[in-house]
Amino acid sequence: MNIRQMLIRIAELLMESDRGTKDWVSVPQLRHAWYLFCGCTLAFLASNWMGRLWFEPIMVSSAKAALSYRVLQLTLVLSMQCCIFFLALRYYQFTISQKASIRFDNIVTFYLLSTLVFAFIYYWTFTIAPSWFIYHDPPYVIGSTFNPNIGVELRIRMEGEFILFSAFTSVNGSFYKVQAHSVFVGLLVYIQCLSTFALLGLFVALYVNQKQQQPHSHR
Secondary structure (H helix, E strand, O other): OHHHHHHHHHHHHHOOOOOOOOOOOOOHHHHHHHHHHHHHHHHHHHHHHHHHHHHHHHHHHHHHHHHHHHHHHHHHHHHHHHHHHHHHHHHHHHHHHHOOOOOOHHHHHHHHHHHHHHHHHHHHHHHHHHHEEOOOOOOOOOOOOOOOOOOOOHHHHHHHHHHHHHHHHHOOOOOOEEEEEHHHHHHHHHHHHHHHHHHHHHHHHHHHHHHHHHHHHHO
């Protein structure tokens, strides 16, 4: 199995649907949007791994190198989120055009992907500008350079708290440890809330579309 076939198989597993949309990966626009999302994700993971492995000694001593790396990571996760928005829009346009039945698990897949990516958007924004958040008792302090003494456990803990912040934000809630404290983060929060409502709107649109098609199917 080559990389292309593997990516298509993953796509089919993530967004399985009924017979009306089972071949969605054969649609060029949808397939290209999926490839773009996978490319951004792989670039993010690769730069994260290579940055820690090869460039961490430089980022420990150079504030400019550390900032450049953090900006790169933020840019990649922002690109991932844009790809999710575009893929979701194209996918549900295709679903409606095919008059397919509702698959709630696909809505959940997009929601979970979006929530996770937004968490990393918040996390990398925090590493660039900690003052843009109110963060009570963080696991460690973000400096202008990398701190080699910070262990994996502490990084996972901080990332986990930003995942919780993202999850609460997605439903217009508040997380007691982390709050927005800048216009930029407030705008991200607003966009995330809108994206959640947009997914709900898609679900309603699919439901209405299905109900409208039912009388015709019995004729």
